[in-house]
Amino acid sequence: MVVDPYQKREAKRYKNPIPSREYISSCLRTSQDLISQKNLEKKFGINNQESKKALRRRLRAMERDGQVIYTSNRCYVAPESLKIVKGKVIGHRDGYGFLRTETLKEDLWLSSEQMKSCIHGDIILAHIVETHGKRRSSARFLKLLQPNNILIIGRYYIDDKIKFVIPDDTRFNFKIFIFSAIKDDISIGSIVSVKLKQHPIRNSRVQGFIVEILGKEMGTNLAIEIALRTHLIPSLWSKEVKKQVYEISRKINQYDFKNRTDLRHFPFFTIDDEDARDFDDAVFCKRKANPEEGWILWVAIADVSCYVQPNTPLDKAALERGTSVYFPSLVIPMLPEKISTDLCSLKPNVERLCLICEMSLSKQGELISYKHYEGIICSHGRFTYNEIFKIWNGDIFLRSKYKKFLKDIENLSCLQNIFNKDNISKKGIYFENIEPKFVLDSNLRIKSIYQNIRNDAHKFIESCMILANVASARFVEKYKYPVLFRNHDRPKKDNVVSLRLFLNELGFTLLGGDSPESVHYSNLLKNVSDRPEYEMIQTVLLRSMTQAVYSPDNRGHFGLSLSSYVHFTSPIRRYPDLILHRVIKYLLFKDKNTSKSNYNFYSAHLYSTGEIKKIGAHCSITERRADEANRDVIDWLKCDFMYKKIGCILNGVISNVTTFGFFVRLNQFFIDGLVHINSLNDDYYYFDSLGLKLIGKSTKNTYCLGDALKVKVISVNLNEKKIELSLYKSS
Template identity: 45%
Template sequence: MSVQEPDNQPQYEVTIPSRDDLLAVITSQLKPVAFEQLIAHFELQDERQHVGLKRRLRAMERDGQLIYTKANAYGLPERMALIKGRVIGHRDGFGFCRPEQGGDDIFIPHHQMYAVLHGDEVLVKPNGSDSKGRKEGRIVRVTKPRDEEIVGRFFIDHGLGIVVPDDQRIAQDILIPDEAKHGVREGQMVVVRITQRPNRRTSPIGEVTEILGEHMAPGMEIEVAIREHDIPHEWSQAVDSAMQQLADEVPAEAYKDRTDLRQLPLITIDGDDSRDFDDAVYAEPDGDGWRLWVAIADVSYYVRPNTALDKEALERGNSVYFPQQVVPMLPEKLSNGLCSLNPHVDRLCMVAEMRITSRGKLEQSSFYPAVMNSHARLTYTKVAAILDGDSKLRQEYQSVLTNIEHLQALFKRLKAARQRRSAIEFETLETRFIFNAQRKIERIEPVHRNQAHMLIEECMIMANVATARFIEQHEEAGALFRVHEPPNEERLTGFRAFLAELGLQLAGGDEPSPADYAALLSEIGERPDHELIQTMLLRSMQQAVYSPDNVGHFGLALASYAHFTSPIRRYPDLILHRAIKALLKKQQGPSQALEGAWMYSDEQLDELGVHTSMTERRADDATRQVDEWLKCEYMQDHVGDEFSGVIASVTSFGLFIRLDDLHIDGLAHISNLDNDYYHYDEKRQLLIGENSRTVYRLGDKVRVNVRAVNLDDRKIDLNLLAAESPDGKVRKADSTDIPARPGKKMSQREKLARGKLGKAKGRSADKGKSKTGKGKAKSSRTQSNKKKR
């Protein structure tokens, strides 16, 4: 992606109509327009113009802007009820088309998926609904085939080489001719380039472009995830050359025009295994308030706009953190060297200096380039111990102890202010993998946030708020805000239904405020299922994104928020630094310290917001995939073992259960529950046994054992041994909660069970029919403990 070249359309030797001009003409006509009509309309006499126009029209066809009809004319897809979207495959062979303009996905049946691959861009014609009520479509044309290579495992089947894709959304196996194997051995993981697209009669054909190694090799899960999610991971020759030209130390000319903060006892506080240090902090009392310095690595000085390094950083968008491995946004010479605020060395920085009142409110702020020298590299663990009175550490860090204590005192004011504005505070438990020498998981440990984590978080939030306000005050310099919109109606309705089953309520009506969520979190603090409720609350939220349009941050209860504090690992922060420098340069004039300043156009910021939000989601998806794989690998050694857990999700096909302590999810399939017919109540998220009347719902405590682990599918199968509600009781459904079997007349016994005859709920049968159930229930015809037929 380029921030300078928005249009990469092909160039022609002669003048031909633009895409916009062609669309305008075709739109103005009542029916599709023939090629000859376009020639006549634009008065194109030169034969070369005819050739150029035909090429442009074909390019517009490929991009889905036009459709070439059977009448040899060009029409508009939207006038033909065609929808442009991307194919989302499913492991069972069918798929969906996700419309480019938003809206519900369109179901694509099996026979329509034979000629397309997951990730293709297509035109789809809606074709009514299927038997399940889903909007169904027919693929008219592939407008843009997926260009990503495919990762999979190589096998030989009846003498024929095939690659089974690791991504199960690609249901077709890929045929590999002998001349395209390039030395791969059976069972190895490979990367494949498609050389011949699939059609209704033949599978796709490909060529092995890279042999990753053995299937179970340490680190293979990361290599697969990087390629499956198309994460850039190799530096170009141009970037390598740029790094070779950089000195190992800060260049002398870079000190010019910068504020000298080397005597200010700034410190960094990060994780034990961190290697790139973005931020340093220092605080001191100022009257009845506080003055806070947040110094951030000046990445923009080294990464100049539109250089090879900048384009590579933009393409990556952010660093991707895997267990024991990182794919950095910047080369190591910058991320761990020149830009990292390492202790006791001079480093360039951008500083946010803030005055904060005694009530934790931001009163004023200023920004300027500086040079600093970190006085100590501290960890969260050490700072927490120092604040708890560890005498040995307090003595070791005596020179910066006053700063640490001032930061703690300021943190208490900032936390109180956060609580007053009712920001939503989650205390979900995270885990980390502890590996042995063979890079196999030895154990899984919980990660507890301590006071030091929260201290740094509040300082960074304050700097991000100050920066967002600074940009808002100067409209001429745009940047990306970190925006978090309120929950939408559908998610809010689902979350309220979940709470109702637990006897809880979320205040605020159709538009609950952060204060309403904060009140709910306070109410559930002592409940044994509070972690599950917090997880469901998180699921009900929208995802935070980057946007040039500021709509505020709902979760933090802030009107303005932007990311300023991590330019080593996030491109939006680098954009913000450049914008700040551009404003300072406008106010102060040219300066060596303000090199790297840049003003972005509105169009560029729109594109950058979409792109950087995508790269963030891409990183999340890749790291989640690796986590799932590692958890499955770990659980292979625990098949048959028994665990306690909690029901984290209820579906029509079973229960997803989160194992206590390990925080690993597995599936207790409906066929592994007690022998019964089960009905799924979607509204209330319940599974109800038809005969036993046993109810399974979110939050129930369970005992399970591990039945099987499928590493290829990244799935853990569980047997449910026992279940009870959080209060220790086994739930039974009311007779009215169980719907009658569809299409079958009830027997006398079934009528009695449902209270239709005899006494039910204390009423005699002659006093009318009982209710048919509170929620709309879907019937599952799967019977437990019976094999699929």
């Protein structure tokens, strides 16, 4: 029996002492493998049941305090003795998987054996098993931290009276055997949602019960329903929310006018896309009395906080959603339609409560000063980007139609000309991405696709919103109270190294040393803007960037080259903006040093750092899930559209290159399809990760990002949302 150096201390504390925490940790650290409690009992010479129970209690307490890890195979290990990581499981259709962490550059390999202990979407604890050579390191499952509890969507089948569902998402590499359903006569092939009975245990059959029958024939509406359930996006309002919304008057209470600045005489305009669904911002500008001194710009944002007070059922529902979700044929709003499309929609010729950001600009368009206040406006016109752009460019019909607004519209044009020369973020990185727009038919399927071209009217409104966000960031930053900043971190060093190697291959250089600034990226794009490699370089540069997130820790916005940035301009559709409005109101009332009864204080609120941190993390997640859900539906629509194009010969450009082939963006439709490496039968091709290209071993033929090709549509898999292409060679 070994001796615990802390035995005397333990003997003073306990009548029947057991090994100390320090000694248990020491033994686990020096062990070459995982140790079960039974082996620990042998090691410590523990034989009686009372001491065994005491040891079990101590081990559980140490597990709670993070001093030991209890693994899935009922063993213990010291955290220090392993390279332990936390990550999200990414399943693969062939049974193996990967572990994606926030700290490692590459995903870790999870073998098929390891995947028997977890499923796609689980958050697990694992230890890294280092490998040598070119193979990636692998992960060994230790513990399930957060099971993936989402509903799994799949098709229902019966084979020899055995009922089962095959998941649509092939990353769930298993059948779900059904032991319970909402009704017995479900049609074979129906699309259903399934809840797992329990988390899959090694070598056990996966069981679940059907909770909903979604339909049998796929269509756009069903694709949306599937996306909502797959990503756990709320789409229905509770009774409490409906009751609260019902009680909100459609008429503005005269009390709400109290202490608001009346701007109804100012010709504010809303400028949006033709298919815009909410109008939460309006703009107005004019030259200062002395034109040489610059401009005054007003950005009016719908005062959502006046209708959505903190900690009410409506507020909690808005927080749960986090953001509005936009599908091609439908929007799932963050707030009920009575608020989002009525009371807080800045419709023409209707009085609306707003939070105003009034900014003084130099004649170069630079932000000199600003002030925020509650106001009331009446929008004088609802314009589209294309209408404003055409008016600026002399469209006779539109200039005649809006003759009484021409002076104010021309003022917007003059200010945009200044923004074009001296943007608010002169050193920021601006990407000119191809944005496809879909025209849907009566069945909500794609009828045609065209490219959405950004004109100067788009850029003008974008600049106005950035200015308002910057002014709001500067305002709240002075007070040091917790707020949600919109952070965009600089690219990781490994990504910078990879980008530089790629650019060197093309003969270009990214300046800035080990830590380039935004201006270096911006200058690079400007220098190659007229080169054929421009789109390819922009694509690779964009992929090297990190994802923007919400956080109370102000880390600045790298992409815009700003030291601080917040979201102020869209409280109808983004919860962080609503949070900011409440904080700004609190600070305004605090500055005025007036009693709560004299102001609309019920719509102001201050948050603790802990609350803001939690809300920021949640809103970052809801933003990503909204993007993923929208992408799922768009991918289905694209596949449905391309299904009719099987056999067609089309021109395209390589948009991405991987180890298993390359994706080609079809010029006519802006849709990507895969040319699998197995279809390149003229040679053996290997992937050059440095140059992002496939190279033929014998022929030295290359397929590189940006190459123009002619391809044939071979097949379309609607379930997996995949389009397969092959190279077309004329005979």
